[in-house]
Amino acid sequence: MSTNEELIGREDINDLEAILGITNTDRDEVIHAVKDNAEAIFTWDYEKGQRPALNRLYEKAKVSMWNGETDLPWDTVVDQEKVVAENALANGGFDADVDVAGTPMEHWDELKWLEFGVESQNWMLSQFMHGEQGALVCTAKIVETVPWIDAKYYASTQVMDEARHVEVFAKYLDTKLSGYYPVNAHLKMLLDDIVGDSRWDMTYLGMQIMVEGLALAAFGFMHQMTTEPLLKQLLRYVMSDEARHVAFGVLSLKEFYEQLSDAEMLERQEFAFEAAVRMRDRFMQQEVWERMDVPVKEAIELVMRTPTRQMFQMMLFSKIVPNCKKLGLLDRNDKWLRHRFEEIGVIQFEDWVDTTDEYENFALGNDLAPAGH
Numbered sequence: 001m002s003t004n005e006e007l008i009g010r011e012d013i014n015d016l017e018a019i020l021g022i023t024n025t026d027r028d029e030v031i032h033a034v035k036d037n038a039e040a041i042f043t044w045d046y047e048k049g050q051r052p053a054l055n056r057l058y059e060k061a062k063v064s065m066w067n068g069e070t071d072l073p074w075d076t077v078v079d080q081e082k083v084v085a086e087n088a089l090a091n092g093g094f095d096a097d098v099d100v101a102g103t104p105m106e107h108w109d110e111l112k113w114l115e116f117g118v119e120s121q122n123w124m125l126s127q128f129m130h131g132e133q134g135a136l137v138c139t140a141k142i143v144e145t146v147p148w149i150d151a152k153y154y155a156s157t158q159v160m161d162e163a164r165h166v167e168v169f170a171k172y173l174d175t176k177l178s179g180y181y182p183v184n185a186h187l188k189m190l191l192d193d194i195v196g197d198s199r200w201d202m203t204y205l206g207m208q209i210m211v212e213g214l215a216l217a218a219f220g221f222m223h224q225m226t227t228e229p230l231l232k233q234l235l236r237y238v239m240s241d242e243a244r245h246v247a248f249g250v251l252s253l254k255e256f257y258e259q260l261s262d263a264e265m266l267e268r269q270e271f272a273f274e275a276a277v278r279m280r281d282r283f284m285q286q287e288v289w290e291r292m293d294v295p296v297k298e299a300i301e302l303v304m305r306t307p308t309r310q311m312f313q314m315m316l317f318s319k320i321v322p323n324c325k326k327l328g329l330l331d332r333n334d335k336w337l338r339h340r341f342e343e344i345g346v347i348q349f350e351d352w353v354d355t356t357d358e359y360e361n362f363a364l365g366n367d368l369a370p371a372g373h
């Protein structure tokens, strides 16, 4: 069994010093190469529909395509500062639930908080865009590495979906927002690990279950919060695809995991934990605080204590935990992953609905019900 040090490079999960010690030093790089250690697999078994659930998903995907250029109202005028200010106001103001006395933000005026809100949005959307490219690359890898024809078919539709997602986030950043951030170091480490792994199912686990599970929850949160109609619709369209992608992961891995040994399952549990921690680390937005020119550690310590922040942080795991449970990942090997999820405070989602049961609700045209059981 691996130690925390081996899995995430530090013994204490909450060691802020160590988390902030990891930063992106390649800010100007344009090309980033990762060694893909997997074999490309051909199958000569072309019988379609051997896995009926995957076949159904594939047929659905074919008729659910949308066009990022023509289906979204790009002529919407977006006043970013106004939107950011409105959204903050709806939550009681920027510093509603935080006591800034004696902190680096003590003397910030409304304008400075507004600047922070704008940077924060630029950062968030930039990271979504980078994550979407991660999904694009990973799904192309799944087309190559998965041995089942139904899964190759489905994954190929996801490649198209992800291209569209990268495209719309990039366009939104470029034409409606006011700045761009390079990929966050924690997110990059995770994407590198997923792409570099030689085992085909690890791509699914890292991307479809962990990264996309988190994205589905985060997009849902932002979709609910934002008052900006273009972003709202963009997120709604992306979510309709993401729900299928997560379901693809759960359906594929469920079958595969049923026949794995305890030792093999432990490797998957450890990988899920590593991914969970990396994603939690990335949401600290350390680059935004750097850009705001305040001591990063102090600022993050303060923000992490606020109820809104803690709530958001937990909600990010509302899709991941039930899906891990469905895959049998929580309780194998003496409840190894259950204990880790308890440590990071997200186990309470275990009985929420899993994505294979709800993905059809996300189809365009349906009203989205609030997250829950």
Ligand SMILES: [Fe+2]
Pocket: 132, 135, 161, 162, 165, 242
């Ligand atoms: Fe996506």
Ligand SMILES: [Fe+2]
Pocket: 135, 162, 212, 241, 242, 245
């Ligand atoms: Fe996706």
